[in-house]
Amino acid sequence: MPEKIAIIGGGIAGLTAGYLLNDRYDVSLFEKDKRLGGNVYTLDTKTGEEIDISVFFWSPLLYPNFAKLLKKIGIDTKATKLTEGLSESFRNMNTKRDYYLSCDLTKPRSTFSLKNFKSVIYQMLVLWNYAKMIRIYKAGRLDGLSMRQAIEFCPALKGDLLKLAFFPICIMTSMLWDELMDAPAEFIVAKIKKLGSPLKFISWRLYPCKTRVYVDKLAAPFKDKINLNAAIKSVTRNGNSVVLKMDDDTEKKFDKVIFACPADTALGLLSDPSVDETRLLSPWRYNDGLVIIHTDKSNYPAEDLWSMYSYLYTDDDGNINTSINAHYRFQNGVPDDSNYIGCQHPNIDIDKDKIEFQKVFRTPVYDCDSFATIAELPSLNGKTNTYYCGSHFGYGLHEDAVTSAINVAKLLGAEWP
Numbered sequence: 001m002p003e004k005i006a007i008i009g010g011g012i013a014g015l016t017a018g019y020l021l022n023d024r025y026d027v028s029l030f031e032k033d034k035r036l037g038g039n040v041y042t043l044d045t046k047t048g049e050e051i052d053i054s055v056f057f058w059s060p061l062l063y064p065n066f067a068k069l070l071k072k073i074g075i076d077t078k079a080t081k082l083t084e085g086l087s088e089s090f091r092n093m094n095t096k097r098d099y100y101l102s103c104d105l106t107k108p109r110s111t112f113s114l115k116n117f118k119s120v121i122y123q124m125l126v127l128w129n130y131a132k133m134i135r136i137y138k139a140g141r142l143d144g145l146s147m148r149q150a151i152e153f154c155p156a157l158k159g160d161l162l163k164l165a166f167f168p169i170c171i172m173t174s175m176l177w178d179e180l181m182d183a184p185a186e187f188i189v190a191k192i193k194k195l196g197s198p199l200k201f202i203s204w205r206l207y208p209c210k211t212r213v214y215v216d217k218l219a220a221p222f223k224d225k226i227n228l229n230a231a232i233k234s235v236t237r238n239g240n241s242v243v244l245k246m247d248d249d250t251e252k253k254f255d256k257v258i259f260a261c262p263a264d265t266a267l268g269l270l271s272d273p274s275v276d277e278t279r280l281l282s283p284w285r286y287n288d289g290l291v292i293i294h295t296d297k298s299n300y301p302a303e304d305l306w307s308m309y310s311y312l313y314t315d316d317d318g319n320i321n322t323s324i325n326a327h328y329r330f331q332n333g334v335p336d337d338s339n340y341i342g343c344q345h346p347n348i349d350i351d352k353d354k355i356e357f358q359k360v361f362r363t364p365v366y367d368c369d370s371f372a373t374i375a376e377l378p379s380l381n382g383k384t385n386t387y388y389c390g391s392h393f394g395y396g397l398h399e400d401a402v403t404s405a406i407n408v409a410k411l412l413g414a415e416w417p
């Protein structure tokens with residue numbers, strides 16, 4: 001009889017672990033939501049469009065394990081659409097000043113257009129300051145500093161330039177401005193270095209298919225063992241077994257458990273956390289970030305200037321606030337005249353009649369305390385029949401979630417790739 005494994009969480013980490021372990025174990029996956037995917041969400045709109053409203057970027061160069069996983073489940077990554085030069089617009093809602101950064105020559109304000117001179121200069125300055133920050137990081141001078149303190153090494157980074165430099169990092173981390181500024185500079189600058197060098201930058205892609213396609217393919221081999229609307233209430237380890245208490249207070253017994261849910265949830269579920277589990281999981285806080293899908297264009301640049309992302313920001317005496325707004329026209333299969341906008345961390349009035357959907361997505365906050373645990377998190381695996389995975393094992397991205405799940409599966413004897 002194969003051993004029984006419970007997986008808590010049906011995001012990309014839990015699905016990867018389930019997919020890889022299903023051959024060797026009697027796997028049961030428990031997802032509290034009525035759907036699989038966690039932070040991966042494809043929305044069917046009222047107008048019949050299929051829009052990926054959260055996760056939609058990856059890079060074969062920077063996501064090697066995820067690329068291998070896609071290949072394993074038969075998804076042709078060559079079909080991937082390039083991002084056609086990431087384009088962004090920035091609107092200072094206080095001054096009504098707009099900046100446009102785009103390598104798309106067909107756009108009226110491309111990075112190469114004279115009309116856009118100030119934005120172009122700003123873009124150069126941003127890159128120059130990133131490079132300076134990376135040099136300081138490599139010299140070990142950012143150790144122990146917050147991002148707010150590290151910025152003092154780059155006095156040119158102030159006013160709108162500061163925002164142009166760091167709003168894109170809010171996307172890469174799903175963090176709010178103040179969270180980003182309080183984050184360890186080492187973490188943020190390492191992330192800029194890892195993800196943003198010019199060579200790596202051009203490797204960024206849109207997913208080759210709607211994200212729900214790979215969610216469904218990963219789940220297919222063990223779909224009968226997936227339990228939706230199944231929130232776990234507690235987990236108790238008794239010698240050789242693990243007991244999961246369900247929402248309705250019924251109990252199920254397993255040989256092992258994999259926590260593929262947020263770290264704070266995992267710790268809250270454990271009835272008997274060890275000293276190390278408390279030490280390594282308790283520093284993690286999560287951002288409950290609202291994303292609103294709507295068609296209210298009133299706050300945005302003219303449609304011919306729409307980019308992938310628009311940042312609408314305010315700066316009230318240093319109190320900086322931005323929403324991150326995705327325009328979906330560039331996605332595979334989304335019509336060129338799609339009117340949908342996704343507003344993450346909304347800071348604008350949106351006409352209620354034009355709101356079609358909204359959802360809260362939970363993402364890890366990287367502060368000095370949580371960052372300090374990352375190197376040690378894998379050491380929790382295998383103790384008292386318990387394992388952990390999720391995007392918080394790295395930079396908060398798909399590759400991190402997938403790699404941590406592969407590591408757990410390998411520890412449990414699965415073959416990879």
Ligand SMILES: Cc1cc2nc3c(=O)[nH]c(=O)nc-3n(C[C@H](O)[C@H](O)[C@H](O)COP(=O)(O)OP(=O)(O)OC[C@H]3O[C@@H](n4cnc5c(N)ncnc54)[C@H](O)[C@@H]3O)c2cc1C
Nearest residue numbers: 009011012013032038039055056057232361390391397398
């Ligand atoms: C708006 C947005 C855009 C993003 N864009 C990108 C992108 O383009 N590229 C990229 O690489 N990353 C992106 N990310 C980051 C993304 O979060 C990670 O890539 C990854 O999807 C996280 O996967 P995970 O499995 O670790 O966690 P999650 O997806 O959070 O999955 C955890 C699961 O556990 C479940 N759960 C929690 N508690 C319980 C319980 N008690 N019982 C049962 N189940 C439970 C949750 O419901 C959830 O389904 C984005 C995130 C957001 C929010």
